Amino acid sequence: MTDNGRGEIETRSEISLRVNDVDYRVAVDNRRTLLDAVRDDLGLTGTKKGCDHGQCGACTVLLGGRRVLSCLTLAVAAEGAAVTTVEGLAGDGELRPIQEAFVRLDGFQCGFCTPGQLCSAVGMLAEHAAGWPSAVTRDGSPERTPELTEEEIRERMSGNLCRCSAYPSIVRAILEASAREAVAG
Ligand code: FES
Numbered sequence: 001m002t003d004n005g006r007g008e009i010e011t012r013s014e015i016s017l018r019v020n021d022v023d024y025r026v027a028v029d030n031r032r033t034l035l036d037a038v039r040d041d042l043g044l045t046g047t048k049k050g051c052d053h054g055q056c057g058a059c060t061v062l063l064g065g066r067r068v069l070s071c072l073t074l075a076v077a078a079e080g081a082a083v084t085t086v087e088g089l090a091g092d093g094e095l096r097p098i099q100e101a102f103v104r105l106d107g108f109q110c111g112f113c114t115p116g117q118l119c120s121a122v123g124m125l126a127e128h129a130a131g132w133p134s135a136v137t138r139d140g141s142p143e144r145t146p147e148l149t150e151e152e153i154r155e156r157m158s159g160n161l162c163r164c165s166a167y168p169s170i171v172r173a174i175l176e177a178s179a180r181e182a183v184a185g
């Protein structure tokens, strides 16, 4: 909050957001979440609001390539960083490998959790490729990229809940697409 020079506290900010390679200028309440800004101010409703307090993962987006919960991220904190939502995952009208694998291997039922699952999977595969260990990694040495087992995927995706319980297919899709995603970058 800042003083607007008239002795009043200013609770809104005009910010620039770069979402899916498009620049937006929006005025937001300083307490507005990135989730509400993306959905309600920018009209990108692919990102879903499940619990709205950091427990379900439905709102996951990529911020500077790293996955974040947009319901726990202030829009003002995203200024200047590249935001990628589910609408920005596919390039040139082509589904990326992880999206194609979700469709082909039934990685969803109602689809409500799917945007978050997809963004989280892309972020998770990048973390894995960078050698980040998880809680189930046996040899956490930074010199070794841990093998991407089903157990690793389950652990690394454990922040994304699916009420339809499509978990076996989600894990299969991520495992199957992982090599192609690494090439797609
Ligand atoms: S809506 Fe953000 S974690 Fe559930």
Ligand code: FES
Pocket: 107, 108, 109, 110, 111, 112, 113, 114, 161, 162, 163, 164, 165, 166
């Ligand atoms: S597909 Fe329905 S919540 Fe995951």
